[in-house]
Amino acid sequence: MTRRDSVRNRERLVDAAREVFAEHGFGATLDDIARHAGLGTGTAYRNFPNKRAIAAEVLREATEQIAVDAREALEVEDPWDALVQFFERTGARQAADRGLYETLTGQGDDEVQARIWPEIVAAVTELFNRAYRAGAIRPDAAVQDIAAIFALLGPAFEMSRAIDPNLWRRYLALLLDALRPANQPDLPVGPPPVESLDLILRVGKRNL
Amino acid sequence: MTRRDSVRNRERLVDAAREVFAEHGFGATLDDIARHAGLGTGTAYRNFPNKRAIAAEVLREATEQIAVDAREALEVEDPWDALVQFFERTGARQAADRGLYETLTGQGDDEVQARIWPEIVAAVTELFNRAYRAGAIRPDAAVQDIAAIFALLGPAFEMSRAIDPNLWRRYLALLLDALRPANQPDLPVGPPPVESLDLILRVGKRNL
DNA sequence: TGAAAGCGGAGACAGGATCTCCGTTCAGCG
C-alpha cells in the first residue's frame, strides 16, 4: 500500500514541474523543481528516475493540447479564420509556457516532440492547403512557411514574457498580414524544401 | 624583438576566431579556435588573456560595420528604400555571422554591444522616422518594431545556416511587406514601450 | 650554435548539474 503523503508529494512534484518548466524552460534543474514543491531532491528522484521522465510527464498533456488545437481549427468553416485560430491558440500556449515552446522547437525532449509531430504536421498542412485553395493566402507562400512563422515567433514569445504577455499577438498579426494575398512583388527567395521541415523547427538547437 | 612565427600565429588565431565564431557563435571554446588555427591552447592564451579578449577583437570590426550600414542607409534618398537597404545589409551580415548576431541580441559580450548600441539606435530611429513621415510605413507601427523585427529574424538566420544561405531574405521580405501601409485592421496590441528597447534585443538571453 | 622566446597539450581548476546515500521522520496498522 502506498502512503497517502507519498502520492500527494508526487502530485506536488508534477505541479511544481509544470510551473517551473513553463517559467524557466528546461534549463531548470530538478533541484529547482523540488524546492518549488517544498520537497527535497531525494523525493523527486524517488518518484522519477530522472529529469527527462518528469519533463515527459508534464509535456505529454501540453503537446497533446496543440494537436487538439489543430483538430478544432479544422472544424472552423472559413479557411482563413481556421488558420488564424490555430495560430492564436497555439501561440497563446507557447507564450505562456517556455518549456512547451522549447519542446516544439526541438530544444527540449526529442522523444516527446517526435511522438506528437506527425499529427500536428498533417493537420497544419490541411489547414494551409484549404486556405491556399480558397485564395486566402498569397500565392508565393508554402506550408513550410507556417512552420517558419512559428520559429520566427519564438523571440516574440520571449519578449512577451519580459515585457507584456500580449505582445506576441502584435507580431503574429504582422506576420499574418504578410501572409495574405497582396499586390506586393513576389518573395525574393523560394520556400525552404519540404524535407527541411524538421530543420526549421529545430532552429536554435545547439549543433556544434 | 618579436619572433616572426609569433606574430604569424597571432594572426592565424584571429582569423580562426573569426571563422569559428561566425559559424558556431560564442558557444565555441578557445580550444576549438586554437585547433582550427592549427595551434595549441597555450599559444592562444599567450596571445590573449581570455576568451572575451579575442572575441572583442573579432567583433569590433563586425559591429562597426553595422554602424556603417546605418550611416550609409541614411544617404539613400527614398525613405523606404533606405530602411530596406539597412535591413538587407545588416541582415546579410548577421546571417553570415552567428557571433555577430549573438552580440547584437545581447547573448554575446555585453561590453561590445553597449559600445556600439547608441549609435545604431540613433541611426535606425532616424531611418524609421523618415519613412514613417513619408507614409511608407503603416501608421500603427513604431520604431521599437524595427528592433523587434531583427529579433524575429534570428530564427530565420539560423534556418539560413541550416538550409539555404538566402532563406532569411524570404522572411525579411515577408516582414517588410507587413510593415507597409495596408488596409488591414489595426494591430491588436500596441508596440512595446520605448524603454524596453534593450529588453527586445536581449531576447533569448538566459535569465534564470 | 646556444639562449631566449615560443609552442603544445595534458591536466589542474572551477562551476554547475545530476543523482545517491543514509540518518531521521512519520503514516498507519495492530
Added chain:
DNA sequence: CGCTGAACGGAGATCCTGTCTCCGCTTTCA
C-alpha cells in the same frame, strides 16, 4: 498508542564541460 518500515531531506559524491596554467620540448635568430 507504539512500532516499524516506507518515505523524506539535503549534503555531498560524481560527472561533465569549459577555462586556463605549467613546464618539457621546439624553434628562431643574433
